[in-house]
Amino acid sequence: MPLRPNRPLPLATPAGVEVLTRILTQGPIPRVQIARRTGLSQAAVTKAVAPLIEAGFVTDEPVAPTEGSGESQLGIGRPVSPLTVLADSVSVIGVKVTPTGLIGVTTDLTAGIRTVRHSPLRDSSTETVIPRIVELARELMDFLDDQANGAGPLIGIGVAVSGDVDAAHGVVRDSPFMGWREVPLAATLTEELGAPVVVTNDVRALTVAEHWFGVGVDADSFAVVTIGSGVGCGLYLNGEVVSGAYGVSGELGHLPLAPGELICTCGRRGCVETVASSDAILARTRETTGRPELDLAGAIELAHAGDEHAREAFDQAGEVIGSALAAMVNLVGPELVVIAGEGVADYDLYEQRMRRAFSAHAFGAAGDCRLMLRSHTFDDWARGAAATVIRSYVRGEPPLQR
Known part of the structure; x- marks a missing residue:
């Protein structure tokens, strides 16, 4: 039987879910705006929100309308609620798993980070990592228990891992970076922690966070492309973050656009x-400069100083990324591509080449798609894991079914 959160939501109908989602992602928002955006009557909105107010999930505090406030004004001189x-x-709780460390955060219902x-x-190895996830989660649970x-x-714990993740069953099917295959992570953690656990692909988690609490709130469609130790892509299309029929989608980093050797x-x-x-990029710079001791910071410094070998590595990266973006x-x-991840710190080194390659290969009006740089830290990845829990909580999805 699916686990239930410590505080269930009083949502009995799809209309209630839709109303809470609007308040959560677009609030503060008057009832009249929710009605207009959802197609529900104002009476239906009021009926859906009443139990949420009574249970302490939502509040309505009247504020005086301001001149020119548009549709948020219910009538001349009348306050809006x-x-x-x-x-x-x-x-x-959200946890991001990397080969070198874990990043854990606690958030509120709006994915606002409280502690890191x-x-x-x-x-x-799983023998090392899973016990450390349990240890970190318990530390964060103790923090939350402090009144x-x-x-x-x-309400739940989200865990984000790179690679092919079966979110429906909480199984990491294949994570090359971690060296994991067929790891039943959600079941193992749930047994240890006694709380609902959502396991998902890390880039998809970041996309959920952007969908509900970032650029996706006002976008009809967008993609999040992450550049770092790997290259990932999350897609938001037709009103939903794309998961793929088999749990795999948006694997931009594995398009065959680089030299075959x-x-x-x-x-x-x-x-x-x-x-x-x-x-x-680092491996290529080490090879062409004959300096195996270089770290990434050193490669970046060389490129900024004009070293032709280091510049060539970044130029090649920009060319391939731009081509991959155009293909996607x-x-x-x-309508929008957000370029994020730890690798964006080096964005200036390949931006021009990347944009040129994108423009060269984007077909027709697809070239009007905006490319936006958005800096992210590993804390944001962990926040994305928490955002997947919030979404499942509101929608009543496993393992947080009401």
């Missing part, structure tokens, strides 16, 4: 990651 989520009504914990790892923090009850961490040849990831945009047509 915007609906706002009470962020501290519940708490969430980092935990280094000596290796990436002095004013945090609401824990280069072997990827996934075992295949010619993947975008073999040229465009930060690890690939040509196929699915998002």
Whole structure:
């Protein structure tokens, strides 16, 4: 039987879910705006929100309308009652898993980060990592249990891992970076922690966070492309973050657009990651400069100083990334691409080449797609894991079914 959160939501109908989602992602928002945006009657909105107010998840505090406030004004001289989520009504834990460490956060119902914990790892084996996730989660649970923090009850724990993740069953099917295959992570963690656990692909988690609490709130479609040790892509299309029929989608880093002699961490040849990831850029710079002692910071410094070998590595990365972006945009047509991840710190080194390659290969009006740089830290990845829990909580999805 699916686990239930410590504080269930009083949502009995799809209309209630839709109303809360609007308040959560677009609030403070008056009832009249919710009615206009959802097609529900104002009476239906009021009926849906009443139990949420009574249970302490939502509040309506009247504010005087301002001149020229448009549709948020219900009538001349009448106050509006915007609906706002009470962020501290519940708490969430999010954990981002990397080969070298864990990043854990606690958030409120709006994915606002309350506290952050980092935990280094000596290796990436499941025998090492899973007990450390349990240890970190328990530390964060103890933090939430401290009444002095004013945090609401824990509703669930989100864990984000790179690679092919079966979110429906909580299984990491294949994570080349971690060296994991067929790891039943959600079941193992649930048994240890006694709380609902959502396990998902890390880039998809970041996309969920952007969908509900970032650029996706006002976008009809967008993509999140992450550049770092790997190259990932999350897609938001037709009103939903794309999961793929088999749990795999948006694997931009594994498009075969690089030279065929280069072997990827996934075992295949010619993947975008073999040229465009930060690890690939560093390896190429070490090889061409004959300086095996270089770290990434050193490679970046050389490129900024004009070293032709280092510049060539970044130029090649920009060319392949731009081509991959064009292929993705040509196929699915998002209005916006957010370029994020730890690798964006080096964005200036390949931006021009990347944009030129994108323009050269984008077909017709697809070239009008906006490319936006958005800096992210590993804390944001962990926040994305928490955002997936919030979404499942509101929608009543496993393992947080009401």
